[in-house]
Amino acid sequence: MQVVDRGLSWLWRVGLLIGLIIGIVLPPMLLRLVNELNENEDFIGWQIALVIVYFAIFIVVIVAAGMAYRHYSGEVQLKKLHHQDIAYVFGGYLAILVSEGLFQLINHLMYQQSQTQNNAAIKSLMSGSPVAMWMMAISAVFLTPIVEELVFRGVLTNLFFKQEWLKIGLSSLVFGSLHSSSTLPSFMIYVTMGLILAMVYRFSGKIQDSIILHFLINAGAMSIMLISLLN
Template sequence: MQVIDRGLSWVWRVCLLIGLIVGIIIPPMLLRLVNELDDKGGPIGWQIALVIAYFAIFILVIIAASAAYRHYTGEVQLKRLRHQDFAYVLGGYLAIILCEGIFQIINQLLYQQNQTQNNAAIKSLMSGSPVAMWMMAISAVFLTPIVEELVFRGVLTNLFFKQEWLKIGLSGLVFGSLHSSSTVPSFLIYVTMGLILALVYRLSGKIQDSIILHFLINAGAMSIMIIGLLN
C-alpha cells in the first residue's frame, strides 16, 4: 500500500492523532452525564442537548479523520469491494472470535473474571438509563466502527513508520491501550483485535474491510449486552 508523505513533522502527527483520540474519548463522558441527569431528574433540555452533542462529536471526528485519511493516502474515493474482501472480513472475524475466546478462558482461570473491565464499563453506562443504553447501542454498532477504523487504522497506520509490521503493531498497541483492562489477558484481547483489524486493512488496502469487520464484532457484542439488560 502506497503512503503519501505530506511532510508533516512527527510532533504535529502526534498532535493530530491525540486530537482525534480525544474526540473518541469525549462521547462516553457525555453518556455519564446523561445517566447522572436522568438519575437526579435533571432538565430534559440538558439531556436533549447532551444527546445532540454526543452524536455531533462522532460526526465531527469522522469528518476530521476522513480528511486526514484522504490527505495521507491520496484516496479521494473508496475502492470497490470484491469477493476477496469478504474473505478478509470472514477470516478476520473468525481470528478475533478465536483469540478473544482463548484469552477470555485464560482470564477466567487466572483472575476469575468472566468479562473484561471495558465491557463492564460499557454495561454500567448502558444500565444507567434507557436513553444512554440506546445511545451507546446505536453508536457502538454504526458509528464507533467508522470512527475507530478511520483513526486507528486509516490515519494511524499511514502517519508513522514505513515497515508494515511496525504500522500494524503500533495500531494494535494504541487500540488496546485505549480500552479498559485490569488484567494482561483482557489487555491482549483488545491488542489482538487491533492487530487483526490493522492486518485486514493493510492486506486489503481498503478501510471498508476493517470497518465491516469492526461492525460485525460490535453488533454481536451489543446484541448480547442488550438482551442481558432487557431480561
C-alpha cells in the same frame, strides 16, 4: 500499500492523533452526564442537548478523520469491494472470535473474570438509563466502527513509519491501550483485535473491510449486552 508522506512534522502528526483520540474518549464521558441527569426531570433539556452533542462529536470526528485519512493515504475515493473482501472480513472475524475466546478463557482461569473491564464499564453506562443504553447501542454498532477504523487504521497506520509491521504493531497497541483492561489477558484481547483489524486493512488496502469487520464484532457484542439488560 503505497507510502504517502505529506510533509507534516512528527510533532504535528502526534498532535493530530491526540486530537482525534480526544474525540473518541469524549462520548463516554457525556453518557455519564446523561445518567446523572436522568434522575431529575428538571434537566430534560440538558439531556436532549447532551444527546445532540454526543452524536455531533461522532460526526465531527468522522469528518476530520476522513479528511486526514484521504490526505495521508492518498486514497481520494474508496476502492470497490470484490469477492476477496468477503474472505478478509470473515477470516478476520473468525480470527478475532478464536483469539478472544482463548484470552477470555485464560483470563477466567487466572483472574476469575467473566468479562473484561472495558465490557463491564460499557454495561455500567448502559444500565444507568434507557437513554444512555440506546445512545451507546446505536453509536457502538453504527458509528464507533467508522470512527475507530478511520482513526486507528486509516490515519494512524499512514502517519508513522514506513515498515508495515511497525504500522500494524503501533495501531494494535494504541487501540488496545484505549480499551480498559485490568489484566494482561484482557489487554491482549484488544491488542489482538486491533492487530487483526489492522492486518485486514493493510493487506486488503480497503478501509471498508476493517469497518465492516469492526461492525460485525460490535454488533454481536452489543446484541448480547442488550439482551442481558432488557431481560
